[in-house]
Structures are given as structure tokens and as C-alpha cells.
Amino acid sequence: MKILFCGPTLPDAQALVGTDIVLQAPAVQGDILRATQDGATAIGLVDGHFEQVAPVWHKEILFALSKGVRVYGAASMGALRAAECMAFGMIGVGKIYHQYAAGELEDDADVALLHGPAELGYMPLTLPLVNVVATLEDLCARQQIGPAPAAQLRLAAAEIFYKHRNWRAIVARANLPHGADLKGIEARLASGTINQKRLDAVRLLDIMRSAPARRATAPEGWTFNSTSLWKRLLNQLVASS
Known part of the structure; x- marks a missing residue:
């Protein structure tokens, strides 16, 4: 069984x-543990809750890996956890993962965005910084925007709280030349938006499809340590099932 969060x-x-x-x-804390206990052979982590609930714990990822489950991460919380757990065998996928792994990205908030509830299809309502950066890089490469205004737009985007970040707010905050066509710049950004998170998630999905439908052998070089905190989470899971 393959499971995608x-x-x-x-x-x-x-x-x-x-x-x-x-x-x-x-995913929230306990979900990857539960998936492992339910017999998952491969787990893909893309999105996870982090603000109102406890986020996915590194320890449950290590537990899954220790049981031979292939764990993939990309795009959002998955990219973060993959960069943090790659030494133990978690498989990172995509550009955003590589940026975290290389230290080019460090802040969790770089992948965060405000979105609607599940009933509305998790509709994205704001822009994650990683998509802003990917868009500016693409427009610069195609000479649709100059390096100087792109740098100002990136700086402005980084200063805006993720729940308020959109192209209009970014353009309004950026220190652009006096007399610049702000509406024109905003339209160019909106029409040329690169959804890097989506691109990475689709790549993860492709890799999961081709993954073996069986667990791997237990990893070598490290042993899972069942700490008291881990046993507490395990007991909580058993009690709630």
C-alpha cells in the first residue's frame, strides 16, 4: 500500500x-506512524499541518524507515522533513527539497501558504515564497523583468507574512523605481507564475507510482531508538484506534 499526504x-x-x-x-503528528502500522510500503509526504496541531514528528519518519518503508518528501513540509532526515534514508524530490538540503532555504515559512478547507478543495489563497522566487527567476531568465526590480520584489515578498502574501501586496511593498507601471508588473507576475510546489509534488507522485509495492530491507548504519516520548506517542495511537 502506498500512501500520499x-x-x-x-x-x-x-x-x-x-x-x-x-x-x-x-499529515499531522502520528499520521506517518499510523500509516506504517497499517502496512504502508511507501509514504509520500507533501503537505502537513503545523500551526493549530502538532506537526509530523521526525521520529515517526525514522520509525517508518526502520521498518523498510520508503518515505518520500517534496514541495512543502515534505521537502523540509526530507532535508532533515535524508541522512537516515528519507528520499527528497524536487527543486525545493534540494534548496533546503543545500541550505539555500532555511525557514519553514518559505513553503507556507494560506488555503481553504478540505471542503473547498484546499484552495490556495496566498503565495508561498518558493513560488515567488521561482517565478522571478523564470522571468529574469526570459528577460521579462530586470535583476534589480526582481531583487526588490523578492525582498518585499520575504518581508510579508505568509497569510498576507500575494502579487498585489508584493508589488505595493517593493522599492521599485518611481513611475513604474505597478499594475503592469503585477499582471506580468500573475500571468507568469511558476508553481514550483506543484511541479515538485507531481514529480514525487511519478516516483511513487514506480516504487516497488513492497517494503525494503531495514537500513544499515543506524538503529531506531524507542525513547520514552516515542512510547508515549505509540500508546496514544493505540488508545485512539
């Missing part, structure tokens, strides 16, 4: 996963 990064995931991957809502 996904939401606002790939709102149409249900239409893309096919029949061999089970789609679940953005």
Missing part, C-alpha cells in the same frame, strides 16, 4: 493518484 500543494491530487496510491489529508 497532500492538500493545497496539489488540490487535484485525487484525479492524479490513480488506483495504486491512497490519498490522505495533510
